[in-house]
Amino acid sequence: MTRAHTLETPPTTPARALDGPPVPEGPPPPRRKHTWRRLGNQALWYAAAIVLALFIALPIYLIFVSAVTPEADRYTYPKAIVPSALSFENISFFLRASGVVDAFWRSCIVGIITIVLALGIGAPAGYAIARYVFRGRDAYRLVILATRAFPVVILSIPLAVLYRQVGINDSVLGVALMHTTLALPFTVLITSSVFVSIPRDLEEAAQTLGCSPAQAFRRISLPLALPGLTAAAIFTWVLSWNDVFAAAILTLRNPTLPARILSSLTQAPLHFQFAAAFVMLVPSLVVIFIIRRYLLGLWGRVVK
Amino acid sequence: MSEIRLERIVKTFKDVRAVDDVSLTVAQGEFMVLLGPSGCGKTTLLRSIAGLEDIDAGRVVIGGRDVTELPPRARRVAMVFQSYAVFPHMSVFENIAFGLRMSKVEKTTLTRRVRSAAELLHIEALLDRYPSQVSGGQRQRIAVARAIAMEPDVLLMDEPLSNLDALLRLEMRAELKRLLNEIGSTTVYVTHDQVEAMSMGDRIAVMRAGRILQLGDPLTIYQTPVDRFVGGFIGSPPMNFLPATVRDGGDGLRAEVQDAGSLRLDGTAAWLTGRIGQAVTMGVRAEDIDVVEDGGADGVLRGRILVVEPLGSHDLLTVRLGESRLKVATRPGIALRADDPVVLRPQVERLVWLDPESDRALERPASAA
Ligand SMILES: Nc1ncnc2c1ncn2[C@@H]1O[C@H](COP(=O)(O)OP(=O)(O)O)[C@@H](O)[C@H]1O
Ligand SMILES: [Mg+2]
Numbered sequence: 001m002t003r004a005h006t007l008e009t010p011p012t013t014p015a016r017a018l019d020g021p022p023v024p025e026g027p028p029p030p031r032r033k034h035t036w037r038r039l040g041n042q043a044l045w046y047a048a049a050i051v052l053a054l055f056i057a058l059p060i061y062l063i064f065v066s067a068v069t070p071e072a073d074r075y076t077y078p079k080a081i082v083p084s085a086l087s088f089e090n091i092s093f094f095l096r097a098s099g100v101v102d103a104f105w106r107s108c109i110v111g112i113i114t115i116v117l118a119l120g121i122g123a124p125a126g127y128a129i130a131r132y133v134f135r136g137r138d139a140y141r142l143v144i145l146a147t148r149a150f151p152v153v154i155l156s157i158p159l160a161v162l163y164r165q166v167g168i169n170d171s172v173l174g175v176a177l178m179h180t181t182l183a184l185p186f187t188v189l190i191t192s193s194v195f196v197s198i199p200r201d202l203e204e205a206a207q208t209l210g211c212s213p214a215q216a217f218r219r220i221s222l223p224l225a226l227p228g229l230t231a232a233a234i235f236t237w238v239l240s241w242n243d244v245f246a247a248a249i250l251t252l253r254n255p256t257l258p259a260r261i262l263s264s265l266t267q268a269p270l271h272f273q274f275a276a277a278f279v280m281l282v283p284s285l286v287v288i289f290i291i292r293r294y295l296l297g298l299w300g301r302v303v304k
Numbered sequence: 305m306s307e308i309r310l311e312r313i314v315k316t317f318k319d320v321r322a323v324d325d326v327s328l329t330v331a332q333g334e335f336m337v338l339l340g341p342s343g344c345g346k347t348t349l350l351r352s353i354a355g356l357e358d359i360d361a362g363r364v365v366i367g368g369r370d371v372t373e374l375p376p377r378a379r380r381v382a383m384v385f386q387s388y389a390v391f392p393h394m395s396v397f398e399n400i401a402f403g404l405r406m407s408k409v410e411k412t413t414l415t416r417r418v419r420s421a422a423e424l425l426h427i428e429a430l431l432d433r434y435p436s437q438v439s440g441g442q443r444q445r446i447a448v449a450r451a452i453a454m455e456p457d458v459l460l461m462d463e464p465l466s467n468l469d470a471l472l473r474l475e476m477r478a479e480l481k482r483l484l485n486e487i488g489s490t491t492v493y494v495t496h497d498q499v500e501a502m503s504m505g506d507r508i509a510v511m512r513a514g515r516i517l518q519l520g521d522p523l524t525i526y527q528t529p530v531d532r533f534v535g536g537f538i539g540s541p542p543m544n545f546l547p548a549t550v551r552d553g554g555d556g557l558r559a560e561v562q563d564a565g566s567l568r569l570d571g572t573a574a575w576l577t578g579r580i581g582q583a584v585t586m587g588v589r590a591e592d593i594d595v596v597e598d599g600g601a602d603g604v605l606r607g608r609i610l611v612v613e614p615l616g617s618h619d620l621l622t623v624r625l626g627e628s629r630l631k632v633a634t635r636p637g638i639a640l641r642a643d644d645p646v647v648l649r650p651q652v653e654r655l656v657w658l659d660p661e662s663d664r665a666l667e668r669p670a671s672a673a
Contacts, residue, residue: 204356205389207376209454210406223393 060281066274067091090275100279103260106172107241108283110256113176114240115233118183119191123229126191127221131200141192144185152182156249163250170252178250179240186239187232194228195221230291241284306367306380306457306490307332308353313362315348322348323359324514330490335481338494339501340511341537346494347386349511350460353492354383367457377406382451383460386467388443390435390450396422397431399446403454421453424483441472448480452487459484459491465500477503498538502526510534527589528656532663535587535656541620541631544593547660548586550579559586559655561605563626568603572653576666584666587656590620590633595640598647605648609640623648 070087095101128134129141159178160169168174198221206216247259255263261276308330315323322345330336338346351357353364355376363372371379382403390399400418409417422428425445430438435446444464451459464480465473481504484491495501501508502522510518510525518530529535535543548559551566557576560566569576576584596604607625614636621632623646632648640646657666 199387199389201385201387201389202391204376205383205385206391206402207356208354208379208381208383209403209450210377212375212377215406220391 060285063274063277063281066271067278069271090271091278094272094275094279097264099255099260100257103255103257104279104283106254107257109172110176110179110247111237111240113173114179114183115236117176117180118187118236119229119233121180122184122187122232123191123225125188126193127195127217129188129192130195141189144188148182148185152245156245160249169250170254172254174250175247175256176240178246179236179243182243182246183236183239187236190232190235191225191229194225194232197228198224234288234291237287238284241280308458308490308492309363309365310349310353311363311365313349313352313364314360315345315352315357316360321345321514323352326362326514326516328509328516328519330492332490333488335484335491335493335504335506337501337505337508338492338511339498339505339508339537340496342496344511345514346496346511347462350383350462350492350494353458354381354460355379356383380457381460382454382456382458384447384451384462384464386463388447388467390443390446392435394434395431396427396433396435396438396446399435400431400450400453402450407454417453417455421449424452424486425449441468441476444468444476448483452483452489456489459489461491461493463495464493466495466497473500480504499540502538510537527654528665529587530665532585532587532658539589541590541633543587543589543656544628544630545658546586546588546625546628546630547583549583550576550581552580558603559584561586561626561628564605564607566603567605567650567652567655569652573655573657576657579666583660585658585660585663586650587658587665588630588650589654590631591618592651592654593630593632594649594651595621595632595634595638596647596649598645601647601649603649605650607646607648609642609644609646611642612638612640621646 065081065083067090068086068088069083070085071089073084129137163169163174168177202220202224203213203216206220207213211219242258243256244258244262247256248262251259257280261280265273265276308328310326310328313323313326314321324345326345326349328336338349340346348357352359353366355364355371355374355378359372363370365371366379366381391402394402397418400421401414404414404417418431419428422431425448427438427442427445427449430442430446435443438446444467448461448464451461465476468476477500493504505522507519507521508525509516512533518525518534525534526538529538529543532545535545546561548561548567551558551560553566553568555568556571557569557573557580558566559569559573559576598606605625607623607630609621610624610629611622613620613622616636618633619636619638621634621638621640623630623632625648630648658664659666
């Protein structure tokens, strides 16, 4: 039975032991061609990875260069790929502009509240979709996505009015609620696919070993889902951090960072815009790098 | 260690009756095997015992305690899953200790029980590793160790060997049997592998389509299957089935196989008298047929060899007999080849008689048994 099986699988590595001593003449071993192909494949993979990395990293780098170019070189052409000197005057000027630091912290708080709310509501919903078969589950999944097909622009006026009536307009909580609404469809879908990937057997085994269903979830599924949940958190953070539209509609005197930048920098010179872009980028990068480190640590242990 | 009593269990999924009115009693310390083809409801029945499946009707009684309404954690059962279900984020030690921690076993006792379970399964060297760092066979041992560390009343195993390769399976089969003998727990063991069932079970329950077709010790089931399905499912090769007619030969009953000859039943099946002139199906195991010299003898079947398969321990002949084909096991090195004529003498006392309509074994009157 096992023999038939090995015969069926393509000969990835020629069985040396069976070949016996090498025969001087005869057809060349199939191994060489194989190796070439593998090398080619690897080269392709690396090329693709490099292109992808450049696609992301190059703009970030150019923004960085433009933000730190000293005043003297600002208008030289062509632009230097490496800045002649590091100058943080643009960035510090931008940071000292009125309200920027406040807006920065506001954005952070909005992001954190959004993560907590979106995961607090979205993860249980994702778990339910993953684990329980209930009437209308597929329809539910579709409807969740359909909310995103509805353009937010149309909602803006009624939303602003409603926020005013409830009294959460121009507040951190108001923006966070809006961001939560925008993020929820994705958190639900991401977390449900995370929980689907965790075998149900594990929870059931825990139950036969003395756990209640809730304990089985907390001790087994939750730790295993953590990497996926962190990914959902990153996603939510980026969505909230980057949102201009909702923040611009819903805030006036207390804008988040993107809204602040939008209202004040559209007329500013280019180098200030780059400085602002750089300030926008850094927290996201920091958050992603920290979380990713943690993620890989966890995955490295679970997956071989 | 407790007796398990299942009373009229029914479990339906949408329109599939996965378990259809099953009653079964497993004695204390007994090794019961649920055997049947894939999809016959073995897993569902096992999960019903564990409490992982909400049954539609019936009762589950373990050790005299009705546990039908109790959640899995209150049933004092331990289960080994087909997928092993070891926890990937815990070390091997923590995996085995998991159930003990949940029941708040005191620390030194816990360590001792984890170690002794690990020793029983020869994985004490792996305790610090993570499941991703051990082989499939070792993961399987972890799952078993985790279950027996609980010292459960009842041990449930769902095809624990089916994911191992053939050699390892053979080795683990014997080891599991020794182990379970040693701890003497009441065990329900699910498998679709009839060799595994025969070799391990005290008793076997053969299942099909949610029902138990036959319950008995391995040899009884092997020798006297209740129907054609069981006879064909158990044993390798499957039992042979030949259409025959019961005749009154004057000097006693005979079973006539068309175009092949007739067998003298010699009083071994005198109870078939009521069936004279009627068609029956004759069931016979490959090893219960002797190849004899053709001395123009009476009471033999004549056929032609189609294939000879030398298997080392014996040769397997495929013989064409009238319209039917028959597997015959002979001693190795028999001097016969394809297309040779062959004369067969089945051991009449080993024959099984079935109704060709229902394919069920004919009832032999109690007095004749
Ligand atoms: N959760 C489920 N939902 C729907 N049908 C199921 C479920 N579990 C099992 N079944 C069905 O019940 C029958 C018995 O399944 P199972 O007990 O797993 O069989 P076995 O273990 O003998 O292979 C099969 O027809 C299977 O498709
Ligand atoms: Mg099964």
